[in-house]
Structures are given as structure tokens and as C-alpha cells.
Amino acid sequence: MKKTRVFILVTALIAALIIVTAVSAATKLARLTIINRTDQNVALSLIGSKGTFYLPVAPGTTRVFTLDREVYKHTTFACGKSETGTVDMSTQLRLVFPSCFGNLPNNGAPTLEKVQLNGGDRGEAYRYQFGK
Secondary structure, three states: OOOHHEEEHHHHHHHHOOOHHHHHHHHHHEEEEEOOOOOOEEEEEEEEEOEEEEEEEOOOOEEEEEEOEEEEEEEEEEOEEEEEEEEOOOOEEEEEEEEOOOOOOOOOOOHHHHHHHEOOOOOOOOOOOOOE
8 A cells, every 4th residue: 555655646746847847848938137236226128029128226236037038139227328239038147237347357157147338249158248
């Protein structure tokens, strides 16, 4: 009797795992985390096929947004400047806005990208791009 119960329990757990995995894979949403380390407000205005989104983040805070997986046109406002370009939300992405003063030592890494509004080439591996 104990073997039957264990077998049923294991089978139910495996079935639940398969269902959760299938539902997760079918999700067409991606998480965008914006980390604002500046002393000013940061905001992204995103334009995609399903609408326009305005994502504000207060100084010294972090916010998480959930967006459809697609490439958006962005206008980013930070440190008294604005820039336009594209942001590829095919998978989760974290954008870090460091202090408004000084230059970045590096651009971070793909999926954890440092943003400073001074343009420049970020390379193809980066999903947050200027002027495209």
C-alpha cells in the first residue's frame, strides 16, 4: 500500500512540474528591472506593437516592470538628458543608472547593463541601444 501511495505522489509531482514548465514556456512576458542610483528621477518611454508605456523610477530606488517580449523604441530621461534608441525585451533585462557624475568604467554586461546618457557604441550583445 505504501508503494502505491509513493508512486501516485511522485507521478502527481512530475505532472505538476510538467504543467508549470509548459505554462512558463508559453509566457510571452519579460521582466525589466530599472535600478536608479542617481539623485534624480529616471524614466523610460517605450513604444511597442501593443502600446506605449511610461516607466518612472524615483532616485535611489529599484522598480520591476513586466512587458511583452519584443523590441521597443525608447526615449530615456536621466540626469537632465534624454536619448532615443531601441531596447530588446526578448528576455529579462536589468538596467542600472549610475551616478550622473563621471564616466562609466564599463557598460556592464548583457542583461545587467549600465546606462549613462552619453550615446556611444554599446556593441551588438547589449539589448539597450542608442540611436537605432
